[in-house]
Amino acid sequence: MWYGVFLWALVSSLFFHVPAGLLALFTLRHHKYGRFISVSILLMGIVGPITAGILTSAAIAGVYRAAGKEMIPFEALTLGTGQTFCVLVVSFLRILATL
Known part of the structure; x- marks a missing residue:
């Protein structure tokens, strides 16, 4: 049951982080240290769901x-993508708070 939620959280996180990492790599490819930002974005897309995603799933x-319920695959999809959505909302709100 937890595996389905975890996989959807990982896939949906990669869906957002891979394009962001590629965009950062493309725009910062000539910068001396900026090109490493894209690597950190990609690592956050993988390491974040693996560590926190396993625990929350x-x-x-x-x-x-405990409730004795069965989880259908659509519920796993909703809960996994919901975890990614919550991470994205918190990430954007944290950036705006520093401006």
Whole structure:
């Protein structure tokens, strides 16, 4: 049960981070240190869902198991992409707070 939520969170995170990393690589390719920003964006797209995504997916699956409910694949899709959406919202709000 947790595996489905985790995979959707990972795939949806990569869906947003890979284009952002490629855009950063393309625009900062001539900068001395800026090209490494794209590597950090790609790493955040992979490491973030692996560490936090496993924990939150396991917590969601634990609630479903304790309630005795079965999880259909659409619920796993919704919960996994919802995790990515929450991370994106927090990321954008954090940037705007520093301006």
